[in-house]
Amino acid sequence: MLRFIVRRVLLVLPVLFGLLVLTFILVRIVPNDPSAALAGQNATPQQIAEIRTKYGFDRPLIVQFLIYLRQVVQADLGTSIQSGRPVVQDILQRLPATLELTFAALVLGAGFGIPLGVLAAVRHNTVVDHALRFFTVGGVAIASFWFAIMLQLLFSMQFDVLPLRGRLGTAIDPPAKLTGLYLLDSLVTGRLDAFRDALRHLALPAVTLCLGAMATITRFTRSGVLETLQKEYVLYEIAAGYPRWLLIAVYVLRNSLVATITQIGLLFGALLAGAVVVESIYDWPGIGSYAITAIFSSDYKAILAVTLLVGVVYSMVNILVDLVHGLVDPRVAADF
Amino acid sequence: MLVPRKFARDASGMVGLVIVLTTAVVAVVAPRLAPHPLDAYESHPLQRLQAPSQAFPFGTDNLGRDVLSRVILGSRAALTVALLVVAGAMLIGVPLGLVGGYYRGWFSELIMRVTDVFLAVPQLILALALAQLLGPSLRNAMLALTLTYWPFFTRIVYAETRRIRVSVFVEALEGLNAGGFRIMFAHILLNAAPPIIVRATIGMGFTILSAAVLGFLGMGATPPDPEWGLAISESRQYLPEAWWFSTFPGIAIFLVVFGFNLLGDGLRDVVDPRLRRSR
Numbered sequence: 001m002l003r004f005i006v007r008r009v010l011l012v013l014p015v016l017f018g019l020l021v022l023t024f025i026l027v028r029i030v031p032n033d034p035s036a037a038l039a040g041q042n043a044t045p046q047q048i049a050e051i052r053t054k055y056g057f058d059r060p061l062i063v064q065f066l067i068y069l070r071q072v073v074q075a076d077l078g079t080s081i082q083s084g085r086p087v088v089q090d091i092l093q094r095l096p097a098t099l100e101l102t103f104a105a106l107v108l109g110a111g112f113g114i115p116l117g118v119l120a121a122v123r124h125n126t127v128v129d130h131a132l133r134f135f136t137v138g139g140v141a142i143a144s145f146w147f148a149i150m151l152q153l154l155f156s157m158q159f160d161v162l163p164l165r166g167r168l169g170t171a172i173d174p175p176a177k178l179t180g181l182y183l184l185d186s187l188v189t190g191r192l193d194a195f196r197d198a199l200r201h202l203a204l205p206a207v208t209l210c211l212g213a214m215a216t217i218t219r220f221t222r223s224g225v226l227e228t229l230q231k232e233y234v235l236y237e238i239a240a241g242y243p244r245w246l247l248i249a250v251y252v253l254r255n256s257l258v259a260t261i262t263q264i265g266l267l268f269g270a271l272l273a274g275a276v277v278v279e280s281i282y283d284w285p286g287i288g289s290y291a292i293t294a295i296f297s298s299d300y301k302a303i304l305a306v307t308l309l310v311g312v313v314y315s316m317v318n319i320l321v322d323l324v325h326g327l328v329d330p331r332v333a334a335d336f
Numbered sequence: 337m338l339v340p341r342k343f344a345r346d347a348s349g350m351v352g353l354v355i356v357l358t359t360a361v362v363a364v365v366a367p368r369l370a371p372h373p374l375d376a377y378e379s380h381p382l383q384r385l386q387a388p389s390q391a392f393p394f395g396t397d398n399l400g401r402d403v404l405s406r407v408i409l410g411s412r413a414a415l416t417v418a419l420l421v422v423a424g425a426m427l428i429g430v431p432l433g434l435v436g437g438y439y440r441g442w443f444s445e446l447i448m449r450v451t452d453v454f455l456a457v458p459q460l461i462l463a464l465a466l467a468q469l470l471g472p473s474l475r476n477a478m479l480a481l482t483l484t485y486w487p488f489f490t491r492i493v494y495a496e497t498r499r500i501r502v503s504v505f506v507e508a509l510e511g512l513n514a515g516g517f518r519i520m521f522a523h524i525l526l527n528a529a530p531p532i533i534v535r536a537t538i539g540m541g542f543t544i545l546s547a548a549v550l551g552f553l554g555m556g557a558t559p560p561d562p563e564w565g566l567a568i569s570e571s572r573q574y575l576p577e578a579w580w581f582s583t584f585p586g587i588a589i590f591l592v593v594f595g596f597n598l599l600g601d602g603l604r605d606v607v608d609p610r611l612r613r614s615r
Binding site: 014026141157269272273277280291303311 | 453459468565586
């Protein structure tokens with residue numbers, strides 16, 4: 001098992017290094033000059049040249065890359081051109097908002113997706129199953145930006161029951177910062193007004209983001225349950241006269257959720273990518289909207305940092321998923 | 337033929353096929369089908385933001401253009417982008433997967449590690465960054481999507497090639513002194529075709545969605561092109577009054593992507609019995 005863990009972690013290192021190279025190359029073949037962007041529209045050539053020297057844009061690419069590498073190792077990702085603050089600081093400040101959103105979407109997706117998947121499997125090849133199939137295929141076919149706008153149109157503009165954008169109303173003070181997750185912090189500090197407001201603001205973005213996840217989870221739960229239902233021990237349990245609900249809820253579900261858990265891990269990366277679009281529509285102050293602003297303003301240190309962060313998080317989640325998989329099913333670990 | 341008959345019995349796969357074929361026909365005859373084909377580029381300030389009516393079933397947009405016509409004309413951009421991007425991604429990804437899976441050695445290792453790197457970043461984020469770096473235009477958006485989608489084909493073809501290259505018929509071909517190039521492209525590729533086709537079908541839907549996101553964020557099609565994502569982005573400032581302006585292009589995106597996904601799903605059930613959903 002230890003060998004499996006070590007090997008799995010070591011395999012990620014070249015990927016992470018490649019990620020650094022890739023993002024660096026990507027951003028350094030920029031057609032629009034970052035120094036010029038930084039200096040502003042009315043800058044003289046001399047000012048641009050000064051900025052170029054100051055930020056090291058004039059050094060050979062390989063030198064710039066080595067400097068960048070050393071900084072990454074020291075967790076120094078440079079200064080954002082937009083905010084003028086260290087990129088790491090920007091990201092740490094915005095990370096909780098994105099985590100809160102993605103977790104909420106994941107909880108919603110699993111909370112509805114798993115029961116729906118079980119339902120589809122139990123009612124296999126009936127109208128319910130076919131209807132759910134259209135739902136799972138359709139859920140990943142909706143453009144999230146359009147869905148977000150439709151939800152805003154309906155719930156914020158037409159009926160005015162939920163806020164249009166943001167994470168908290170202007171009249172409400174944010175709860176004291178413990179984790180940075182508003183829902184958790186406001187509950188712990190007993191700020192029920194903030195909790196209620198944060199929940200209202202979270203509702204539409206979380207629903208938008210969870211749609212694809214819910215569809216995928218439903219689908220994988222369904223096929224997992226169907227597969228388990230074919231196992232001989234289930235046949236035995238049916239023959240032994242176990243109540244159907246007990247059989248499904250306890251014995252079958254537990255054994256069929258392995259594939260779903262793997263999928264939930266993989267979904268995390270998709271959710272982070274989806275957050276980019278969803279956050280920018282709802283003005284959610286997280287990593288996603290930060291990435292969009294950075295991309296638009298050619299803030300290349302910020303772009304590098306976000307891409308790197310997402311890549312690292314995605315790789316880590318994948319390792320975690322493999323480890324869980326290896327723990328549940330020792331054959332996976334033995335294959336390595 | 338077993339496969340077509342099996343597919344024909346699959347209702348949702350058939351629905352997908354019908355949607356995809358209809359979209360294709362609509363795209364081909366779009367300029368004749370659209371009631372106001374010139375509204376792709378012409379504007380009529382006097383009739384702007386009119387609600388759906390007999391004359392304009394989907395209403396008019398901020399420049400007085402017929403939304404129905406622009407939705408119909410938009411199918412051309414969507415399908416063109418999807419076809420070109422998926423074809424380009426296959427052109428890059430499939431040979432790399434074949435070579436990476438068939439040969440052992442540092443070159444194969446390099447191919448697969450680079451593929452891993454690309455797969456470690458969500459495709460959309462990479463495409464967004466790339467599209468912005470290349471400069472916003474539909475052509476660059478397609479380039480960005482192609483350059484970020486090929487690894488999905490490489491990974492599938494790699495796995496298939498690894499599986500097929502140890503089979504007896506490949507050994508026999510090697511014994512007959514067939515060249516590696518011929519074995520890979522004439523024999524292994526043929527046997528690996530089903531999963532590639534499934535991936536390509538689902539990839540078409542996925543690409544239409546991604547292209548719409550790029551258009552929506554202003555990194556794809558440029559005005560006045562009748563592109564769906566761009567139209568939704570233009571419509572945002574006229575909400576909630578001009579709801580039709582945002583609603584119909586989004587429904588168009590949904591229907592077409594839905595069709596490709598249903599079709600891909602149905603094809604997968606037919607070609608890959610292991611993943612069959614209705615046991």
